[in-house]
Structure formats: structure tokens, C-alpha cells
Amino acid sequence: MTNNPGPSGPMASRSGSTTPGDPGLSTSLLSLRGISKNFGAVQAVENINLDIPAGQVTALLGDNGAGKSVLIKTISGIWAPSGGQIFWRGEEVHVHTPRDAEHLGIATVYQDLALCDNLDIVQNMFLGHEETKAGLLDEISMELTTKRTLADLSVSTVKSVRQLVGSLSGGQRQAIAVARAVMRDSQLVIMDEPTAALGVSQTAQVLNLIKTLAARGIAVIVISHNLNDVFQVADRAAVMYLGSLVSEGPIANYDTSSAVELITTGESSRVPSIRVASATN
Amino acid sequence: MSLSPEDSLEHQLSDAHPGALSQIRKLWRGDSGMVPIVLGLVILVIYFQVRNSVFLSSGNVTNLFVQATVFILLGMAEIWLLLLGDIDLSVGYVMGVGSAISVILVDHQFHWPWYAAFALTLFVTTAIATLQGLIVIVFRLPSFIVTLAGLLFWEGMLINLVDHQGTGGSISNENKILYNLVNGNFTTVFTWIFVIAVVLFMAQTMVRADRRRRASGLVTRPFGVMVFKVAALAAAGIALALLFNANRGTFIVLKGMPYAIPIDFAVLAAGSLILTKTKAGRYIYAIGGNSEAARRSGINVNRYRLLAFALTGLTTGIASLLYASRLGGISDNIDSSLVLYAVASAVIGGTSLFGGRGRMIHAVIGGIVIATIYNGMALISIGPATQYMAIALVLLAAVTIDSLARRGSTSS
Numbered sequence: 001m002t003n004n005p006g007p008s009g010p011m012a013s014r015s016g017s018t019t020p021g022d023p024g025l026s027t028s029l030l031s032l033r034g035i036s037k038n039f040g041a042v043q044a045v046e047n048i049n050l051d052i053p054a055g056q057v058t059a060l061l062g063d064n065g066a067g068k069s070v071l072i073k074t075i076s077g078i079w080a081p082s083g084g085q086i087f088w089r090g091e092e093v094h095v096h097t098p099r100d101a102e103h104l105g106i107a108t109v110y111q112d113l114a115l116c117d118n119l120d121i122v123q124n125m126f127l128g129h130e131e132t133k134a135g136l137l138d139e140i141s142m143e144l145t146t147k148r149t150l151a152d153l154s155v156s157t158v159k160s161v162r163q164l165v166g167s168l169s170g171g172q173r174q175a176i177a178v179a180r181a182v183m184r185d186s187q188l189v190i191m192d193e194p195t196a197a198l199g200v201s202q203t204a205q206v207l208n209l210i211k212t213l214a215a216r217g218i219a220v221i222v223i224s225h226n227l228n229d230v231f232q233v234a235d236r237a238a239v240m241y242l243g244s245l246v247s248e249g250p251i252a253n254y255d256t257s258s259a260v261e262l263i264t265t266g267e268s269s270r271v272p273s274i275r276v277a278s279a280t281n
Numbered sequence: 282m283s284l285s286p287e288d289s290l291e292h293q294l295s296d297a298h299p300g301a302l303s304q305i306r307k308l309w310r311g312d313s314g315m316v317p318i319v320l321g322l323v324i325l326v327i328y329f330q331v332r333n334s335v336f337l338s339s340g341n342v343t344n345l346f347v348q349a350t351v352f353i354l355l356g357m358a359e360i361w362l363l364l365l366g367d368i369d370l371s372v373g374y375v376m377g378v379g380s381a382i383s384v385i386l387v388d389h390q391f392h393w394p395w396y397a398a399f400a401l402t403l404f405v406t407t408a409i410a411t412l413q414g415l416i417v418i419v420f421r422l423p424s425f426i427v428t429l430a431g432l433l434f435w436e437g438m439l440i441n442l443v444d445h446q447g448t449g450g451s452i453s454n455e456n457k458i459l460y461n462l463v464n465g466n467f468t469t470v471f472t473w474i475f476v477i478a479v480v481l482f483m484a485q486t487m488v489r490a491d492r493r494r495r496a497s498g499l500v501t502r503p504f505g506v507m508v509f510k511v512a513a514l515a516a517a518g519i520a521l522a523l524l525f526n527a528n529r530g531t532f533i534v535l536k537g538m539p540y541a542i543p544i545d546f547a548v549l550a551a552g553s554l555i556l557t558k559t560k561a562g563r564y565i566y567a568i569g570g571n572s573e574a575a576r577r578s579g580i581n582v583n584r585y586r587l588l589a590f591a592l593t594g595l596t597t598g599i600a601s602l603l604y605a606s607r608l609g610g611i612s613d614n615i616d617s618s619l620v621l622y623a624v625a626s627a628v629i630g631g632t633s634l635f636g637g638r639g640r641m642i643h644a645v646i647g648g649i650v651i652a653t654i655y656n657g658m659a660l661i662s663i664g665p666a667t668q669y670m671a672i673a674l675v676l677l678a679a680v681t682i683d684s685l686a687r688r689g690s691t692s693s
Contacts, residue, residue: 099579114577118570118637119563127567128578136558140497147499160500 029054029164029219030075030106030188034083036057037070045242057220058209059230059251062240063263068223071240072190075221076108077101107181108190113173117166119211121158121243122146124165125180150175153212157205171202175209188219195229205234227256241266283558300563313629315646317682321675322650329657336660340529342521347463349652350541351376351607354600355619356626357552361589361596363627364556364569366426369590371413371431372597373619375437379406379601380611385446387456395458409435410594414587432620439628443613453610459678462544462606466537468567469526475543476522480602484511492508539601546646550600565589569636622651650675664682 008207028051035048045067052058057213061147062068076082077095085092089102114126122139125146131138145186146161155175158168165176174194194210195203210233213220225228230237231251237250239262246266247254254262261268329336355372362369385391386398393401413431417424446452452609454460467475487507495502525538556562564585567575576582605611627632629650630643651672658668 098577112573114571114574116567116570116574116637123563124569127563127575130560130563130582132560137560137563140493140499144497145384145500162500 006025009037013048028052029089031086031087031090032075033069033085034072035074035086037074037079037082038082049247050245050248051240052219052221053236054187054219055214055217056235057214057222058236058238059225060238060240061227061230061259061263065242066240067243067261068240068241069192072108072192072221072223075079075101076106076190080226103185105172105185105187106190107184107186107188108175109177109181109192109194111192111196113177115165115173115177117227118139118164120164121150121161121176124176125149125183127180129184146179149179152216153179153182155179155209167200170198171205174198174202175208178209178213182213182216182218186218188221189213190221190223192223193225194222195224195226203229227259232254239263247271256263305638315643316631318631318646318650318679319324322646322653325650325657327654329653329660332657332661336657337524339471339524339527339530340535341656341660342524343529345649345652345656347541348606348656349648350463350545351600351604351619351648351652352622352626353645353648354548354596354603354628355549355623356630356648357641358593358596358600359623359643360552360627360639360641361592363624363632363644364565364635364636364639365586365589366429366569366634367417367586367589368624368634369410369413369424369431369593370428370620371435372593372600372623373596373615373617374432374435374439375406375594376441376604376619377615378409378435378603379598380605380615381439381452382609383459383602384452384454384456384605384611385442387454389456390446397454398459399602402601403595406598406601407591407594410597411591414590417590418583426534436617439611439614439615440613443611449615451612452548453611454605459602459606460609461540462603463539463541464539464606466525466535467540467543469536472525472538475538475649478519479546480511480515483514487511518557541606544599544603546596547548548596549641549645552592552596553679556641561585561588566637568610569638571637601668617665621631625676626651628683629676631683633680634680647679 009219014281029051032050035045035050036043037045048071060068060071070079070148073079075086075095077098077100080094080096087093089168093100093104095104095106098108101246116127119127122143126142131141134139143161150158150161153175157175158172160235165173168176176188178191178194191210195207207229210220210222214235222230222234231254236249236258237251237254239246239259241262244266247262247268249271258268258271261273317499317577326337334343351513353586355376358372359369367525383398386393387395391398409431413424413427416422417427430672443450443452487510491501491507522538525542526536529535534629556565564575564580565588567578567580567587568582624646626644628647629638630640630645630647632639632643654671654675658671
């Protein structure tokens with residue numbers, strides 16, 4: 001699935017974008033070039049050019065229906081893009097299934113976290129990827145790995161890794177879901193609304209965890225409606241409006257009011273817009 | 282949350298040794314969940330023994346275990362599906378069909394060797410349950426309805442099979458080996474060997490697991506807890522061996538552990554091994570807990586659901602052999618509430634009806650509780666009417682405790 005040199009779909013839709021070999025490709029972990037996705041006649045996402053650098057947190061902003069989820073699902077292999085190219089470490093890849101994404105090292109933590117409340121932390125961390133010894137589960141090895149992963153991520157609030165996940169707080173559950181992604185050597189962790197259901201202190205825990213991930217060289221994409229959180233953790237921001245990427249750059253270029261302006265109108269007088277030629281097509 | 286290394290997990294875990302009180306609370310609230318029902322059982326036993334001193338006699342205890350066998354095995358059959366949040370209402374009559382097949386094959390006209398007859402019986406019950414599972418999975422139907430249809434269908438099939446033999450509504454078993462499954466006994470020496478071997482094996486497994494955890498630097502249970510467990514196990518083993526080995530015959534000498542007990546034990550051990558030590562078992566719990574999460578983790582959910590149905594059928598098949606042995610044959614009019622006792626044994630022991638929580642040992646405890654109520658009430662001359670109502674109350678108490686434990690485990 002990786003590095004297929006074959007045809008990459010309709011190239012005609014690409015316009016005004018960078019080409020392989022440009023500086024963005026060599027420095028970023030994931031590069032999207034002219035990605036679009038339509039469902040029948042409905043254009044959900046149009047001509048997205050975006051670079052996701054390793055070791056940085058990219059906040060993906062946009063109102064409901066702006067196309068954030070569609071873009072995320074395209075990256076994580078749930079839907080194949082209708083057009084455009086995806087580059088992973090500078091090489092073109094084709095991500096057709098969630099397994100493809102997992103093999104590349106892309107992990108998505110959805111809002112519902114997909115944890116089993118009746119299993120303990122170790123069992124959840126290894127679900128579907130259990131280690132065995134002579135055909136039987138190797139609990140000790142799995143428990144040690146779990147402890148190490150959580151310690152690496154400075155997840156210090158759980159009492160025991162043999163606690164049932166159902167007894168954890170929302171922030172701890174989020175941490176377990178993220179730790180599971182990290183444990184499988186993910187290079188890119190995509191988090192969908194990680195703080196939406198959390199209280200103040202738990203939000204702080206999760207934001208710290210996100211910073212820890214980035215500090216370990218992992219690329220993080222965070223979808224969030226909470227601009228406070230975004231300005232606390234993000235290194236970069238990318239704003240979508242009606243299916244197009246309207247602005248992208250270091251977080252320092254934005255403040256709350258310009259971000260809100262971009263999210264709600266797609267334009268801001270104070271931030272250079274990247275309305276590309278294709279938008280007029 | 283601070284990121285300082287002093288707060289690391291390692292540090293937290295090292296002094297997370299649970300105190301005795303929290304340990305007790307945890308047991309009560311229900312990870313293992315069996316403390317309330319075991320206490321209840323002890324109270325029942327004391328009550329019956331006070332009312333009638335025959336209750337704890339060798340003959341009666343042996344009889345009680347034999348009575349419990351079918352409840353225990355059917356309960357274990359049911360647990361495979363209860364763990365998924367599914368149910369099999371047909372196990373009672375599938376067991377009846379299995380019993381009929383085994384009796385007919387070994388005895389009535391075919392004179393098959395016992396092993397071939399037993400194997401075909403297990404095959405047929407497994408195939409029946411698998412077929413019902415396929416219908417549930419392929420057509421996405423509730424297992425409750427499919428197996429309710431199964432209950433009626435296999436009752437009809439049982440009547441058909443039995444009446445076809447032309448022996449008037451029942452077939453009797455003359456085969457020695459089938460008869461002996463429940464009625465035969467180990468010699469007294471072999472009873473001791475079996476009990477000691479089981480106790481030693483379990484103690485050694487516990488100690489070894491503990492030592493390996495310790496060697497890997499993981500948290501272990503306090504040493505005293507393990508010593509207590511091993512001592513309790515040994516005491517129970519010795520008490521049972523003494524009871525089984527006392528002479529319980531009136532005219533002839535009758536001693537030794539009935540074969541039914543090692544059979545129950547073997548099914549318990551195999552079932553527990555699959556559930557706790559294999560991927561298949563882990564996936565059954567995961568699917569019962571959150572099937573969508575299991576699916577997204579790459580688990581082939583339907584394959585493991587089908588496996589659980591098959592295991593229900595296989596366990597039902599073992600029950601059918603012991604049932605035929607106990608009845609001395611099979612009749613076309615078997616107890617229609619057997620399936621309800623199967624579910625009741627599992628639930629009384631602590632298995633949840635909502636999926637994801639339960640263990641094989643629950644069916645053993647639950648089956649013994651039901652048999653104790655029957656047996657004890659009969660001894661103190663309480664009629665079936667009150668027996669039914671007593672079991673109903675125990676069942677109600679068990680599900681109430683289960684529900685409270687659920688609330689406790691998710692809210693804290």
C-alpha cells in the first residue's frame with residue numbers, strides 16, 4: 001500500500017499548488033497536495049494544500065460543516081480522496097483503509113475514544129494487538145510496556161494499570177486512548193475534539209499530554225472548537241471554510257478575533273489569506 | 282498535572298499497595314464479585330445443617346453436587362453468550378436432543394462404541410448452536426428471538442426422536458459408561474490423588490504467577506492474601522475428599538468422588554483458560570463491553586461471536602451426556618425450566634446479563650446455590666412451591682447486587 005508509484009488519480013484538479021520536490025515536502029511528515037473529496041455532486045473538501053511538520057501541534061479549525069472531519073477521515077483512510085496526492089515523508093502514498101494509515105504510523109483518536117469500559121488499562125492498550133507467549137496472553141510483558149508508555153507520557157494520575165477503564169475520569173480515558181496510539185509507534189496522532197467533554201483540570205492534563213507528544217517528535221493534528229485550548233497548545237493553525245483551506249501558518253500569526261473571523265467568514269483583514277486560484281475555478 | 286518526573290507512574294504504583302479495607306471493599310463491590318453470594322451460600326448451608334443434621338452428611342453432599350452438575354454445565358454454556366450480551370434460550374432442549382442422541386446411539390439400536398456416540402453428540406449440539414449463531418449474525422437478528430425459536434424447534438425434535446423409538450415417551454440407558462458418568466465413583470485413593478493434584482497445581486500456578494510478577498517489578502497482591510487463598514483451597518479440597526470418601530451406602534459400601542465432579546472441573550478449567558489466557562477470550566469480553574471499539578481495534582467481531590455460539594453448543598453437549606446419565610435415559614418431557622436455571626446459575630454467581638462481565642466459576646457457585654436450595658428445602662420438608670419462590674428471591678437479590686456493583690464500578 002505504501003509508495004505505489006502508480007497513477008495517483010485525476011491530476012487535473014490540481015492547480016496553483018506546489019509540486020513534489022518543493023521545500024515543504026522535504027521538511028514535513030505529511031503533505032497534502034490538492035486533496036479534494038466529493039460525495040456525488042457535493043464538494044466536501046476542495047484543493048487542500050497542507051504540510052504537517054513532525055514534532056508540532058497543528059490545530060485544524062473551522063465551523064461545523066467546514067470539512068474538517070472529511071479531511072481527517074481522508075487522511076486516516078476511512079474515505080479515499082477524489083483527487084490530489086498525499087505525501088508521507090516526501091514520498092507519495094495511497095491510504096485506502098484505516099489499516100493502511102495504521103501501517104504508516106497515523107493514529108486517529110476519535111471523540112468516543114473506542115475503549116472497552118469492562119477491560120482494564122493494559123487490556124485496552126493492547127486490544128487487537130495482544131502479545132502472546134506459547135499461544136497464551138503474555139500479561140507481564142504487556143503490563144510492563146503499558147507502564148513504560150504511560151510513564152513516558154507522564155500520565156501520572158492513574159492509580160494502577162490494572163484499573164478498569166470504566167472507572168477512569170474523562171481526561172484519563174483520553175490519555176489512555178492517546179497512549180495506545182503512541183505505543184503503536186504512531187508518527188502522527190489525529191485528535192478529534194479531545195477536550196470537548198472535559199472539565200478544567202482534565203483539559204489541562206490532556207493539553208499537557210498533547211505537548212508531550214509533540215516534544216517527543218510526534219506530529220499532532222487537533223480538531224477543536226475551543227480557541228483557548230488551541231492557543232495554548234498549537235504551534236500552527238489551519239483554518240477551513242466551506243471545504244477550502246483559507247488560512248494556514250504559525251499560531252503567532254493569529255489571535256482570537258482574527259481566528260473567529262476566519263472561521264466564520266473565511267476572510268480576515270489582518271491575516272493574509274491563501275485563497276488560491278482554484279477557488280475561482 | 283505536572284510533568285515532573287517525581288510524579289511518574291512508577292512512583293505512584295510503587296506505593297499503591299491496596300490496604301486491607303479497600304481490598305475488602307473491592308471484593309464486595311465486585312471485580313471478583315463473588316463474596317456476597319459465597320456468604321449467602323454459607324448462611325444457607327448453616328441454616329439447613331441446623332434444621333437437619335443429614336444435610337452435611339457424605340451421602341447428601343455427594344447427591345447435592347450431582348444435582349448441581351447439570352445447572353453448572355448449562356450455566357457455563359450460557360456464560361459464553363452472556364459475556365457477549367447475547368443469550369441462548371434453547372440450551373435446555375438442545376441438551377435434551379443431545380441426551381437422546383447419546384442414549385440412542387450407545388444403546389438402543391445402534392450399539393455404537395461410547396466414544397463415537399459421545400463425539401457425535403458433542404458434534405450435533407455444537408452444530409445446532411453454531412447454526413443458530415449463523416442465523417443471528419447473518420440476518421442480524423436478536424439472539425433472544427432466534428434461540429426462542431430454537432427452544433420450540435428442538436423441543437419438537439426431542440419429542441420426535443424419543444417417540445420414534447417406540448418405547449413410550451422415554452428411552453432408558455443400559456450403557457455402563459454413560460451410566461457411570463454421574464453414578465460411578467473414583468476409588469478413595471484416586472479421590473485423594475485428584476484432590477491433592479488439583480490443590481497443588483493451583484497453588485503452584487498462583488505462586489509462580491506471583492513470583493514472575495515480582496521478578497518483573499510489578500505490583501503483587503500482599504503475600505498473606507495468597508497464603509489465605511491457598512489455605513482455603515486446601516481446606517475445601519480436604520473437606521470434600523473426606524466427605525466423598527466416607528461410606529455413604531446403606532446396604533453396600535459406597536465411597537469415592539463421583540466422576541461428575543472432575544468433569545465439571547475440567548470444563549471449568551478449560552473454559553477459564555480460554556476466557557482469561559487467550560486472545561479469543563479477551564475478544565469475547567471486548568465485544569461484550571464495546572463491540573464498536575473491538576471492531577475498530579481490528580477484531581473480526583462476527584468470527585468471535587460465532588465461536589462463542591459454538592462453545593455454548595459444545596458445553597451444552599457435555600451437559601447432555603451427564604443429563605442422560607443422571608436420568609438413566611431420556612424422556613420426551615424434560616423439565617422446561619432448565620434453561621432458566623442455566624441463566625439463573627450464571628447470574629446468581631455474578632455474571633452480567635448486559636455482557637462483558639462474568640467468569641466460568643460463577644456458574645459453579647450459582648449451580649451449587651440452586652442445588653443447595655432444592656436439596657436443603659426438600660430435607661426440611663418444604664415443598665416445591667416454596668422452593669421456587671426461594672430461588673426467585675435469590676435470583677432477584679443476585680441481579681440487584683450485580684446492578685449496584687455496576688453503578689459502583691463506573692461512578693467511582
